[in-house]
Amino acid sequence: MKNFRRLLLAASGLAIAALAVAPTLAQDDGLIIIEGNFGGDPATFNPILASDTASRRITGFLFPGFINANAETANFSEFDPPLASGGIVDSWTIDESGTVYTFTLREGLTWSDGDPIDSADVIYTWNALQAGVEGIVDTPLSFVIDPTGATGILDVTAPDASTVVVTFASPECTSLGNVGVLYPAPSHVLPEDLALLNDAEFNLAPTVSGGAFTFSALNPGEQVALLANDDYFDAATPGDVAPAGFIYRVVPDQTVLFEQFLAGETNVIDSPAVSRLAELRALAEAGEKQLFTFPGNAWDYFALNFADPTNPQNGLDADGNLIDQGAHPIFGDIAVRQAIALGTDVDAAIDAAVFGEGERMNSFIIPASWAYNQDLPLIEYNPDAAAALLDEAGWVDADGDGIREKDGVPLSFTLYTNEGNGRRTQTGTLIQDQLSQIGVQVNFSTIDFNTLLDIIDSQTFDSVILGWRNGWPDDPDATQLFTAQSDVVGSGSNFTSWSNAEFNELNTQAKTLAGCDTAERAQLYYQMAEIFQNELPYVPLFAINGAYAAGADIAGFGPYPSLLYWNVDSWSQATP
Amino acid sequence: MIKYTLRRLLQAIPTFLGITVFSYLLMTAAPGGPVGALTQAPNISPQQRQRIALQLGVNDPWIVQYLRWLAGDDWMRWDTDGDGKADQSIFIPVGFDANNDGDYDDATEGDLHFPPGDNKGILRGDFGRSFFYNRPVASLIGERVAATLELGLSSLLFGLVIGVPIGIIAAVRKGGWFDNVTRIIAVCFSAIPIFWLGLILILIFGSQLGLLPMGGRCPPTLTGGCPPIWGRLEYMILPTFVLATGAIAVYSRYMRASMLDVKSQDYMRTAQSKGLSGREVWFKHGARNALIPLATFLGPAITGLLSGAVITETIFSWPGLGRFAVGGVTSQDYPVVMAVVIIGAISTICGYVLSDILYAVIDPRIRFD
Numbered sequence: 001m002k003n004f005r006r007l008l009l010a011a012s013g014l015a016i017a018a019l020a021v022a023p024t025l026a027q028d029d030g031l032i033i034i035e036g037n038f039g040g041d042p043a044t045f046n047p048i049l050a051s052d053t054a055s056r057r058i059t060g061f062l063f064p065g066f067i068n069a070n071a072e073t074a075n076f077s078e079f080d081p082p083l084a085s086g087g088i089v090d091s092w093t094i095d096e097s098g099t100v101y102t103f104t105l106r107e108g109l110t111w112s113d114g115d116p117i118d119s120a121d122v123i124y125t126w127n128a129l130q131a132g133v134e135g136i137v138d139t140p141l142s143f144v145i146d147p148t149g150a151t152g153i154l155d156v157t158a159p160d161a162s163t164v165v166v167t168f169a170s171p172e173c174t175s176l177g178n179v180g181v182l183y184p185a186p187s188h189v190l191p192e193d194l195a196l197l198n199d200a201e202f203n204l205a206p207t208v209s210g211g212a213f214t215f216s217a218l219n220p221g222e223q224v225a226l227l228a229n230d231d232y233f234d235a236a237t238p239g240d241v242a243p244a245g246f247i248y249r250v251v252p253d254q255t256v257l258f259e260q261f262l263a264g265e266t267n268v269i270d271s272p273a274v275s276r277l278a279e280l281r282a283l284a285e286a287g288e289k290q291l292f293t294f295p296g297n298a299w300d301y302f303a304l305n306f307a308d309p310t311n312p313q314n315g316l317d318a319d320g321n322l323i324d325q326g327a328h329p330i331f332g333d334i335a336v337r338q339a340i341a342l343g344t345d346v347d348a349a350i351d352a353a354v355f356g357e358g359e360r361m362n363s364f365i366i367p368a369s370w371a372y373n374q375d376l377p378l379i380e381y382n383p384d385a386a387a388a389l390l391d392e393a394g395w396v397d398a399d400g401d402g403i404r405e406k407d408g409v410p411l412s413f414t415l416y417t418n419e420g421n422g423r424r425t426q427t428g429t430l431i432q433d434q435l436s437q438i439g440v441q442v443n444f445s446t447i448d449f450n451t452l453l454d455i456i457d458s459q460t461f462d463s464v465i466l467g468w469r470n471g472w473p474d475d476p477d478a479t480q481l482f483t484a485q486s487d488v489v490g491s492g493s494n495f496t497s498w499s500n501a502e503f504n505e506l507n508t509q510a511k512t513l514a515g516c517d518t519a520e521r522a523q524l525y526y527q528m529a530e531i532f533q534n535e536l537p538y539v540p541l542f543a544i545n546g547a548y549a550a551g552a553d554i555a556g557f558g559p560y561p562s563l564l565y566w567n568v569d570s571w572s573q574a575t576p
Numbered sequence: 577m578i579k580y581t582l583r584r585l586l587q588a589i590p591t592f593l594g595i596t597v598f599s600y601l602l603m604t605a606a607p608g609g610p611v612g613a614l615t616q617a618p619n620i621s622p623q624q625r626q627r628i629a630l631q632l633g634v635n636d637p638w639i640v641q642y643l644r645w646l647a648g649d650d651w652m653r654w655d656t657d658g659d660g661k662a663d664q665s666i667f668i669p670v671g672f673d674a675n676n677d678g679d680y681d682d683a684t685e686g687d688l689h690f691p692p693g694d695n696k697g698i699l700r701g702d703f704g705r706s707f708f709y710n711r712p713v714a715s716l717i718g719e720r721v722a723a724t725l726e727l728g729l730s731s732l733l734f735g736l737v738i739g740v741p742i743g744i745i746a747a748v749r750k751g752g753w754f755d756n757v758t759r760i761i762a763v764c765f766s767a768i769p770i771f772w773l774g775l776i777l778i779l780i781f782g783s784q785l786g787l788l789p790m791g792g793r794c795p796p797t798l799t800g801g802c803p804p805i806w807g808r809l810e811y812m813i814l815p816t817f818v819l820a821t822g823a824i825a826v827y828s829r830y831m832r833a834s835m836l837d838v839k840s841q842d843y844m845r846t847a848q849s850k851g852l853s854g855r856e857v858w859f860k861h862g863a864r865n866a867l868i869p870l871a872t873f874l875g876p877a878i879t880g881l882l883s884g885a886v887i888t889e890t891i892f893s894w895p896g897l898g899r900f901a902v903g904g905v906t907s908q909d910y911p912v913v914m915a916v917v918i919i920g921a922i923s924t925i926c927g928y929v930l931s932d933i934l935y936a937v938i939d940p941r942i943r944f945d
Contacts, residue, residue: 034796040903041895043709051614052708134661135631135690138710143624147686148674195660195691198710217800220719221895222793225800245798251791252890252899255775259783260790318675450608450908457612480621488622491629 030228030244031554031573036251036266041221046203047183048128051140054248058224059183060565061213061246062206064088064109064234066122066182071560074473075370075518076176079106082567085234086211088117088184089164098171098514101179105162109233112209115188119158124187126156131194138198141181153178173516177475184210212241212569224248236570242556243571261289267551270564274357274423280549288552294561295359295368296546297470300424301538302344302415302431303456304331304463307497312459315487315499322484325497329409330462335393336411337536341379342386343438344431350542353426358542363529364478366543368561370518371476371525376533379540387438397439404439412441413462418449424465427541431465456495465541472562476525478507482537498537503528577936581929588925596698597642599917603910604638610707610908623686627672631690632707634910640667645914648700649693661689668693698918704911706904713915717897723793724896726805727885730816732877735823740870742824743831744863748854750836758828765825774818774891781814788814791893815892819885823877830873834866841865868939875931879924 042054047063050056068087070077077084078091092103109117125141132142146152146169155167164182168175186208191200202208206215212235213226226248228241235241249266251257254273261269262283272280277293284291307313308326317323330336350358359367362376390396395404395411404411415431417424425446432442447455455461468481480486480493483504487494510524533540548564550557555574560566611629629635633644644652644667653665662670673679674686681687696702703713746755782790788810789795794802795811805812838844839862847857886898897916904912 032796032798043711049710134688136660143620146621146623147672147688148684199712216798219794219800219802219895220716221723221900222893223796223800225796225798227798247796247798249792249796249893250895251893253775253791253893256778256791256891256893259778263783263786263790265782265790448607450606450612452608453612454607454609486622491622491625493620493622 030242031571032245032247033243033268033554033568033571034247034249034266035268035270036249036257036260037270038250038252038254038257040252041250042218042224042248044203045206045215045218045224046185046197046200048125048137048139048141048185048197049203054250058226058248060211061226061568062209062211062215063183063185064117064210065180066184067092067103067176067180069473071563071566073370074368074561076180076473081234082236086566088122098512099168101166101168101175103164103166103179105164107162109210110231111186111188112214112229112231113189113207115186115208116161117184117186117210118161119164120161121184121187122164122182123156123158124190125182125185128185128194128197129181131197137194141183144178144181156182170512171514172511173513173521174475174477174511177471177473186210213246216245222250232569234569236567241569243568246568261549261551264551267554268564269549272547272549274354274544274547277355277357277545277547280547284549290550290552290554290557291547292549292557292559293357293545293547294559295366296544297366297368297472297474297562298467298546299361299366299470299543300427300465300467300541301364302427302463302465302541303496303538304328304337304340304536305459305461305496306331306537307459309460309462312489312497314489315484315492315494315497322499328462330411330413333393333395334535335389336395337539338534339386339389339393339395339438340435340440341536341539342382342389343435343440344379344539345381345434346378346541347381348434349427349430352430353423354542354544357545357547359545360542361540363532363540364481364538365476365525365529366470366474368543369470369474369476371522373522373526373529376526376529379533381434383434383438390438390440395439402436402439403441410441411439412443415442415444415463415465416452416455416461417444417446417465418452419446420449421446423544424467428465457490457492459489459495459497461495477511478503478528479511482532483507496537498535500531500535503531503535506531577933581933584929584932585925592921592925595917595921596646596914599914600642600645601638603908603913604634604641606908608908609634610910613907614707623674627688630669630672633668636668641910643667644693644695644697645704645911646697646699648695648697648702650696651693653690653693655692660691662692663689698914703915703918706912707909708903708907708912709909713911716900716912717915717919720895720897720900723894724885724889724898726793727812727815727819727888727894727896730812731819731823731885734816734820735827738820739824739827740831740863740867742828743833744835744858744866746828746832747835747839747866748858755832762825762829765821768821770818770821770887771891773821774814774888777814777818778891791891793894815888815894818892819888826873827870830870831866834869835862838862838866864938868935871934871938872931874934875927875929876924877927878930879920879927 039054042058043052044050044055045058047059050059065087067089068077068079068084070084072083088105088109089103090106092101094101111117128137128139129142129145131137132139133145133147144153149169151169153166154169157165166179189208190202191197204218209229212229212232214229216225216227218224226246228244230239230241232241258272258276260266280289280291283289305328307328311326313323313325346360350356360378362378365372390404395406397404415428417428428444432444435442456464482494482498484499486492487497506524506528510521513521548559553574554571556571611625611634615625615628633641652668653662655662656664671680671689680689695704706713706716709716742758746758749755778790781788793811794808844862847861886902889896889899901916
């Protein structure tokens with residue numbers, strides 16, 4: 001018994017000693033930014049190989065981009081500090097065919113080891129992308145190369161150290177977006193033999209940097225630590241990156257992530273749970289935290305299958321001709337689609353599913369986009385009009401069971417969303433309830449995400465609620481989502497099988513407009529949005545508001561939409 | 577005993593192979609697949625998706641995929657002319673035949689030759705590469721196993737150190753207040769969901785009192801690395817306690833029952849009649865014999881050490897194998913899932929063999945034939 005008491009005593013002593021060691025973080029040399037992120041563990045720090053959000057976050061700190069984009073206009077731009085900086089391109093010209101872009105690189109840029117950043121570093125990346133197509137390098141960036149040569153980038157050359165010439169297969173306004181994948185990589189420290197790139201030591205311990213920070217350490221599954229790179233060429237104060245460093249902490253639980261931020265264990269949070277935004281707003285008003293919200297680029301949709309789900313087929317045959325895929329027994333009727341849109345109270349869904357932190361959409365174009373038509377009215381919730389539309393189309397409840405039918409076909413369909421997503425589950429439940437009030441039976445169920453992907457890829461579904469996240473800068477090109485060429489059973493993103501000749505024509509015009517003037521392109525997208533709203537392959541739902549928050553002790557925190565860290569080199573410890 | 581152990585391990589080989597076949601079949605039969613998770617972006621074309629699926633080999637029949645995982649693919653696809661591209665293959669395609677015309681050489685159609693296979697297969701010690709991390713699975717597991725063992729061992733020890741004495745005292749004071757109180761606590765510990773307990777403790781000791789960190793294994797530092805355990809005890813207290821609650825409940829109740837069984841044995845009466853003190857009778861003679869059945873618990877417990885504690889690791893941001901395994905399953909990262917299955921299978925087999933050995937160590941009367 002005495003031994004047991006001793007043991008207990010020792011255990012208690014150990015616990016008390018541990019409690020005395022309060023979690024601290026030395027901040028003697030300036031601000032240390034600590035971001036808690038539930039996005040997961042970065043897979044690599046090589047910009048050529050990075051595909052996941054966590055890896056992209058870190059490589060964004062370590063390496064420069066290729067082309068600059070203006071933080072304010074959210075459009076590609078020539079080098080124009082401070083809002084359009086961080087990329088190595090100074091300016092560019094386009095030849096008469098619209099397919100050859102000649103980029104002039106900025107002079108005097110160097111990696112952290114003093115080696116110049118030049119066109120050879122871009123060519124290295126291009127070679128890696130080509131090797132990626134052949135499966136030699138596991139890069140996600142090879143999507144810009146079409147092995148047939150029909151689309152995308154055909155070739156990249158470097159006539160001299162400060163010039164990069166990119167040749168595209170066709171003149172497209174999405175070219176600048178594609179060219180963004182040519183991240184300069186420090187070719188002087190990377191393996192010459194690209195077959196060795198996948199396993200290069202550099203991928204997890206980069207020795208050279210060209211961004212605001214240099215790599216310090218990785219604790220797998222837990223954190224990544226970066227140190228200030230005072231040689232960063234785009235620092236607001238030349239020769240000085242203000243924060244001492246950056247720590248990325250992996251925090252897989254949303255509740256814990258938020259509590260850590262409130263307690264000051266972390267001082268930056270990207271995309272806090274919308275359910276806690278009201279709390280954050282109150283803290284921001286009290287001056288205890290800083291908060292920035294904006295119309296986000298992630299959006300949810302309610303997709304309706306146009307084709308016969310019992311006989312899924314591709315949109316085009318081998319010769320490129322449209323295939324008659326048959327019509328969906330319910331959604332084949334445009335009146336049903338329009339009635340469903342009128343009978344769906346999206347505002348109620350925004351309130352219930354995202355606590356009001358969402359912005360309604362009037363088409364497939366997100367409200368944050370330059371192509372969003374503010375003048376195109378939203379589809380207002382009007383169950384009476386929806387019911388009238390269905391009556392007129394012959395969908396009536398003849399047997400009094402509460403469900404309309406026409407020619408013996410009940411107005412009943414399945415609606416799926418992915419299990420575990422509270423927002424979409426809430427939206428689906430509301431839609432089910434709202435449509436039942438106009439005599440439409442919705443068999444709503446949540447299923448495993450991978451199972452759902454299988455179902456939509458096989459095009460055997462009736463309807464789904466899912467979402468997309470657009471890139472930044474966003475281009476509203478609809479080729480992969482709503483054209484017949486991407487209606488491929490098993491692998492195409494146009495799984496609703498919607499195809500509209502006028503829409504396709506406008507999309508092609510907007511994509512290939514000479515000069516790519518944004519205002520002119522926007523007019524074309526406005527027309528596409530109208531067609532989309534009439535045809536309704538998706539009932540437009542909402543874009544979820546984005547949010548960034550920081551501790552009150554951080555000076556310089558001033559994000560733009562989708563750009564949390566654009567000026568991170570000037571963040572500092574606020575003086576009380 | 578060595579002969580016995582070797583025999584048991586050899587007998588386990590068919591079991592092990594059966595587990596891998598069954599697991600692979602189940603995994604590939606599950607809906608969805610890694611390609612969907614890897615290519616969820618609106619700018620990926622159907623052809624790119626098809627190419628990625630072929631490169632990963634997930635379109636092959638499951639038996640071919642299993643064979644590749646088991647015996648590698650360096651003999652399935654190879655290069656004969658030394659240009660670095662495969663030109664011969666069995667079971668799997670040489671490359672990407674864009675329009676399915678049986679020709680892999682027409683680049684204008686988008687045809688491609690893949691590189692030769694380089695996976696050696698699990699039989700030659702190659703766990704393969706993770707689809708998501710794009711790194712050898714063995715190194716990914718190596719980076720996480722220490723964290724899992726650390727948490728698992730500490731909670732096992734904590735569970736034993738607290739649970740066993742509680743069980744002994746409860747048996748000695750059967751029907752007393754200590755017995756009743758510990759019984760109620762044991763029931764509560766068994767019934768409380770771990771995720772709830774973890775969050776509540778984080779809110780109390782981390783958020784409200786600010787006494788303990790709310791997660792992680794090591795303090796955040798710009799230099800990285802992790803101090804020795806005694807330099808970061810505060811990070812271990814909550815996850816260890818949460819993970820040990822179930823063990824404390826089980827060990828204490830089991831030990832109590834075992835002690836009560838032992839109490840009626842002849843040698844206990846002999847010890848008492850010899851005039852030994854109560855403490856000596858209970859702890860020296862009673863507890864040691866009562867520990868024997870507990871050894872059967874240790875085998876599975878050791879298995880649990882390696883398979884990780886998924887919920888605890890997630891709540892406390894602990895960078896261990898459990899969380900890693902769940903990520904692998906969610907994204908259908910086949911090589912990761914299979915590696916975790918292998919670890920689970922091997923540790924289970926070894927755990928039970930260890931149980932048998934512990935029996936002999938604790939009770940010298942037990943011998944192996």
